[in-house]
Amino acid sequence: MVIPRERGLVRLYIQLASIRPEKGERFDRRKGGQAMIFEAAQNILKPYEISYEYCEWWTVYQIGQKLGNRYGMHGRVFLAGDAVHTHSPKAGQGMNVSMQDAYNLGWKIESVINGTAERSILST
Numbered sequence: 001m002v003i004p005r006e007r008g009l010v011r012l013y014i015q016l017a018s019i020r021p022e023k024g025e026r027f028d029r030r031k032g033g034q035a036m037i038f039e040a041a042q043n044i045l046k047p048y049e050i051s052y053e054y055c056e057w058w059t060v061y062q063i064g065q066k067l068g069n070r071y072g073m074h075g076r077v078f079l080a081g082d083a084v085h086t087h088s089p090k091a092g093q094g095m096n097v098s099m100q101d102a103y104n105l106g107w108k109i110e111s112v113i114n115g116t117a118e119r120s121i122l123s124t
Contacts, residue, residue, distance in 0.1 A: 009056060014040045016060070032060040072122060078105055 001013035014037050037058060041050055072078040081098025108124070111117035 012041055014044065016040055034058050078122070080105055 003011040005011055080101035108121050112119050
């Protein structure tokens with residue numbers, strides 16, 4: 001993913017698919033440095049070339065997608081957003097999905113309070 005930024009900067013999201021830790025283990029960040037990330041970017045963009053004079057910031061982020069098996073308890077306590085499911089930071093999914101969760105839960109609670117929906121809707 002290539003994202004133009006302020007001051008003529010560009011952000012690159014580079015997937016390091018070749019680095020796969022054993023099942024259940026996390027990637028050792030000490031193994032992934034700026035040179036390795038840039039080499040991956042060069043390979044991804046072939047046959048085009050990329051170079052840079054200055055790197056303002058870099059990091060290695062391991063996506064930890066998770067999904068809860070329950071969104072509520074006793075129809076009184078509800079989980080929404082990252083409390084129950086996490087997403088890749090790309091495309092703002094975390095915040096967007098969290099807001100959709102809150103909107104979805106909000107209209108259902110309001111409908112139950114006003115008597116226009118059965119309490120069972122809260123489990124959906």
